[in-house]
Amino acid sequence: xxxxxxxxxxxxxxxxxxxxxxxxxxxxxxxxxxxxxxxxxxxxxxxxxxxxxxxxxxxxxxxxxxxxxxxxxxxxxxxxxxxxxxxxxxxxxxxxxxxxxxxxxxxxxxxxxxxxxxxxxxxxxxxxxxxxxxxxxxxxxxxxxxxxxxxxxxxxxxxxxxxxxxxxxxxxxxxxxxxxxxxxxxxxxxxxxxxxxxxxxxxxxxxxxxxxxxxxxxxxxxxxxxxxxxxxxxxxxxxxxxxxxxxxxxxxxxxxxxxxxxxxxxxxxxxxxxxxxxxxxxxxxxxxxxxxxxxxxxxxxxxxxxxxxxxxxxxxxxxxxxxxxxxxxxxxxxxxxxxxxxxxxxxxxxxxxxxxxxxxxxxxxxxxxxxxxxxxxxxxxxxxxxxxxxxxxxxxxxxxxxxxxxxxxxxxxxxxxxxxxxxxxxxxxxxxxxxxxxxxxxxxxxxxxxxxxxxxxxxxxxxxxxxxxxxxxxxxxxxxxxxxxxxxxxxxxxxxxxxxxxxxxxxxxxxxxxxxxxxxxxxxxxxxxxxxxxxxxxxxxxx
Amino acid sequence: xxxxxxxxxxxxxxxxxxxxxxxxxxxxxxxxxxxxxxxxxxxxxxxxxxxxxxxxxxxxxxxxxxxxxxxxxxxxxxxxxxxxxxxxxxxxxxxxxxxxxxxxxxxxxxxxxxxxxxxxxxxxxxxxxxxxxxx
Numbered sequence: 281x282x283x284x285x286x287x288x289x290x291x292x293x294x295x296x297x298x299x300x301x302x303x304x305x306x307x308x309x310x311x312x313x314x315x316x317x318x319x320x321x322x323x324x325x326x327x328x329x330x331x332x333x334x335x336x337x338x339x340x341x342x343x344x345x346x347x348x349x350x351x352x353x354x355x356x357x358x359x360x361x362x363x364x365x366x367x368x369x370x371x372x373x374x375x376x377x378x379x380x381x382x383x384x385x386x387x388x389x390x391x392x393x394x395x396x397x398x399x400x401x402x403x404x405x406x407x408x409x410x411x412x413x414x415x416x417x418x419x420x421x422x423x424x425x426x427x428x429x430x431x432x433x434x435x436x437x438x439x440x441x442x443x444x445x446x447x448x449x450x451x452x453x454x455x456x457x458x459x460x461x462x463x464x465x466x467x468x469x470x471x472x473x474x475x476x477x478x479x480x481x482x483x484x485x486x487x488x489x490x491x492x493x494x495x496x497x498x499x500x501x502x503x504x505x506x507x508x509x510x511x512x513x514x515x516x517x518x519x520x521x522x523x524x525x526x527x528x529x530x531x532x533x534x535x536x537x538x539x540x541x542x543x544x545x546x547x548x549x550x551x552x553x554x555x556x557x558x559x560x561x562x563x564x565x566x567x568x569x570x571x572x573x574x575x576x577x578x579x580x581x582x583x584x585x586x587x588x589x590x591x592x593x594x595x596x597x598x599x600x601x602x603x604x605x606x607x608x609x610x611x612x613x614x615x616x617x618x619x620x621x622x623x624x625x626x627x628x629x630x631x632x633x634x635x636x637x638x639x640x641x642x643x644x645x646x647x648x649x650x651x652x653x654x655x656x657x658x659x660x661x662x663x664x665x666x667x668x669x670x671x672x673x674x675x676x677x678x679x680x681x682x683x684x685x686x687x688x689x690x691x692x693x694x695x696x697x698x699x700x701x702x703x704x705x706x707x708x709x710x711x712x713x714x715x716x717x718x719x720x721x722x723x724x725x726x727x728x729x730x731x732x733x734x735x736x737x738x739x740x741x742x743x744x745x746x747x748x749x750x751x752x753x754x755x756x757x758x759x760x761x762x763x764x765x766x767x768x769x770x771x772x773x774x775x776x777x778x779x780x781x782x783x784x785x786x787x788x789x790x791x792x793x794x795x796x797x798x799x800x801x802x803x804x805x806x807x808x809x810x811x812x813x814x815x816x817x818x819x820x821x822x823x
Numbered sequence: 824x825x826x827x828x829x830x831x832x833x834x835x836x837x838x839x840x841x842x843x844x845x846x847x848x849x850x851x852x853x854x855x856x857x858x859x860x861x862x863x864x865x866x867x868x869x870x871x872x873x874x875x876x877x878x879x880x881x882x883x884x885x886x887x888x889x890x891x892x893x894x895x896x897x898x899x900x901x902x903x904x905x906x907x908x909x910x911x912x913x914x915x916x917x918x919x920x921x922x923x924x925x926x927x928x929x930x931x932x933x934x935x936x937x938x939x940x941x942x943x944x945x946x947x948x949x950x951x952x953x954x955x956x957x958x
Contacts, residue, residue: 378929378933379855379858379928379929380929381926381927381928382928382929382932383922383927384925384926384927385925385927386864386869386925
């Protein structure tokens, strides 16, 4: 039975209804929505899975064997057949003993009775009954009234807990992910409040384009999460050369079809966004798609999936720590337009597949071809606690002019919009001015002093950022806090080259995190002071 | 004088066999109740009625066999009639142990079936004997 419980209001919560049908019981079915190995009674296994088993770990499922006659489900593998198949038989098992139970007039005789679930009303009574060191084995109040047990009712709201697979009408909300190898497996259920992002490869060709369900939009929005249906939030179409366009109308369902030897409208990425309430109910589900096209030569595509959860009535702001920075999370930064720091991350739209890097401090990302001028602005966010260094090689020819080159290099090193403030804590809010640290800029020039009269061209060749942080807070749980950020640009003189010659200089960019925490001082509570003051009218007649 | 003997010999034989069989039945049922209370969950509310009825049945059986035997041998229809009435009670108790007991094992079914068969046979012979004595 699924892990659901009735909403905990006035009615007492009851456990799931007991399953007594031997054909439906399976003790080796441990993985949800996945086939368990050598488990012949698992309903998630297909005939192909059965052909790979060696034995059946659970050969027989019966009720109490003390009964004279009872139903038994027998599972076995027929290894003679090719491929091996599972045999399932439902038989009546007879107990030959003369002391077998023919009938019983006592209902609770041979099954475990479900204990009463404690609620606010019956807690005192249960405590009185069971709270002492021993209690009688079968008190009178243990009546198994089957009316109180309420198996899952479709009209009730479901309360999810962290990690529980999200249920849909037929099974679970699936997020295809790579299992063992990089090929997609469709049996990965999405867990509640587990933000996941997966990428996997699916084999696909133009001939089979209409047949494979997992590349069609319908597969991902077909199953509704119980009462909530999955809506399409946006569709981005990616052309063969990688250019993406956002479609205007996103309510049209685009199914894969063959057009001019291309297969278009195949799903390259899905991003689910689930909205939940603080009671643990899912109230909205939206999916954003990236659709693409493949040509005849393609044999496989890479699909990426992600799922994120937001609480209703809140805006998702990714924190890098609460309150101190967590090692590995990006350093948050922002600008200050007229008056107060205004991190642009508030405009972060969770439903677009590519993240907005302007809310973070970023560093130049080295590319495989180390040419600075060819690397078009690829930047990677700076992660707290991780010293990074990156760079590229700049080929200077005689024809290059100083000023544009300087500007290009500055853009390359600093990025398009270099922030002015860095968040002191991982959860600094835009409104708190004091929680933001300004970035100090320094300028060092490597100047060769042999010819000071020659007008020189200074080009920046390296950007070094030093982030000084300290441990803040209590001794047992120190929080990381950034106190100082310095960005140092080193420039060097660019000597004029004779025409035809070219020179290569390395450009580097680095970030270093330095711990400047002072040793902790234990703080003692102040001694209580004796408040011995005479009342003001003590010397009454004289004062 | 055999020609004036109205007492039914088969009935007497049956009473004798019934007596021996009932001793076995009583001990077997008691032993099985003890076994059930150890092996299964047998709360006191259910154990008490079963034991009580078993002892009541034993007392009724003794009375029944005594009256029936006496009535058959003295060729009086009154004790035999009373014995027949008590037989009805014994039949009901035997059906209880066959169907309405807390746990009915296969052995219970067997011995109660034999007992009911014996009662049936005895009732028939008692009716014939009463008819013989009355006329």
